Amino acid sequence: MNSYIVQVENLSHHFGKQLVLDDVSLLIPNGSIYGFLGPNGAGKTTTLRLILGLLKKQTGVIRVFGDDFERHRIAALEGIGSLIEQPSIYLHLNARENLEIYRLAYKCGQKRVHEVLEMVGLNDVGNKKSKDYSLGMKQRLAIAIALLHNPELLILDEPANGLDPNGIIEMRNLLLHLNREFGKTILISSHLLAEVEKIATDVGIIHKGKLLFQGTLPELHQLQSDRTIIEIEVDDLENAKTALAQLFSFTTAGRNTLQVICNKKEQVAAANDLLVKQGVRVYNLKVIQNDLEALFVQIITA
Known part of the structure; x- marks a missing residue:
């Protein structure tokens, strides 16, 4: 397998006359937790939407699993699970019922529902209405849905946003668990810098649409100067x-x-x-x- 699960080259994007991404190139190593960091409005979500095909690419090249995304879109998406912005769950249904709907769409075996509930730590509350879940539990249910088809790559946009301290810790532990125990490569965008530092193996820093740094976490720390x-x-x-x-x-x-x-x-x-x-x-x-x-x-x- 290619050592990079995602390769983005010279990606630029405009909304009208506004340039929101300026020649961005990313390399997401296979097996990594890649922290895509930047303040709100830096271009993180736009980049993730382009990688997922949720926005039409204007300039640049996107390769997923070594293949051009535009030419192999269906095959690429079969290997990706994602959570962009708000969780897409039915609040009047419990976790198992939510997962059953998506299981049918993904054509997974029934045992997969139990497996992903175990993976995200919701098996004990699987029969509870999701409207009664905390925000952190809803986020974990959304990640369970993203895991149903057993993807190699998870793309998560600000999954800890709005969570209380306990929810942030639970999310951190979940991502580490998925990476270390199940071998998932995780691309996570965040503005919570100190939190990403605790889990990321690799980091990209974007600001005003320009990628300012990309490398491993130790390489980032090597930038420490006398300042x-x-x-x-x-x-x-x-x-x-x-x-x-x-x-x-x-x-x-x-x-x-x-x-x-x-x-x-x-x-x-x-x-x-x-x-x-x-x-x-x-x-x-x-x-x-x-x-x-x-x-x-x-x-x-x-």
């Missing part, structure tokens, strides 16, 4: 931006908080001095650890 990211809480955000703009790159991290890139430790003190001279009160200043989120800020502000 330091500090988080500053102030009383006047706009005044703080004005003070820092002349010397620093920064992003807004909260209502009254900025993340500022310092090229050396002496600049940490310089940033604080600038704010004080501008009359900005500094309530809190701390160094951000060099985790994935800090690296992401470095990459998109480079």
Whole structure:
């Protein structure tokens, strides 16, 4: 088998006159959990829709399982399970009834319903109406539906979006389980950077339609430089931006908080001095650890 289960080359896409993807190329290794990262509106969902054929490709090449997607669309889709945006489930039916409808469409054996309920941890509540499920349980049921035909590749668009902390942990454990125990390759889009860091083997970072980084998680961490990211809480955000703009790159991290890139430790003190001279009160200043989120800020502000 090709070492890459999905290959995207020079993919560009417009909505009207707006360019939403700009020459994006992705390589999804077979057997990986590929974290496709970026803020909302970066182009993640558009890319996934194009890979699934839900949008008509304009420019570029998409290969799935080594074959051109347009020429072998049906065969490719037979090997893919997906969850894009909201789960497509019937709320008045229980989990088993939902799965039975899709089982007939996929022409799977009846035992597959029990198997996928076990895989996603819903077997004990399989007879409960899905309208009474938590959001996390609905997401897991949608993934069970996506697994019915035993696909090699799962494509999941923000599966942890809106989940509470417990639901996020359950989703993380489920994805790791599917990858390690059942050998599923998983392409997952997310803006939850710290969460993806806990499960991804490979990462792609997209921002404003352009792919800024692609590689393994260790390769991403190798980008760590001598630069330091500090988080500053102030009383006047706009005044703080004005003070820092002349010397620093920064992003807004909260209502009254900025993340500022310092090229050396002496600049940490310089940033604080600038704010004080501008009359900005500094309530809190701390160094951000060099985790994935800090690296992401470095990459998109480079």
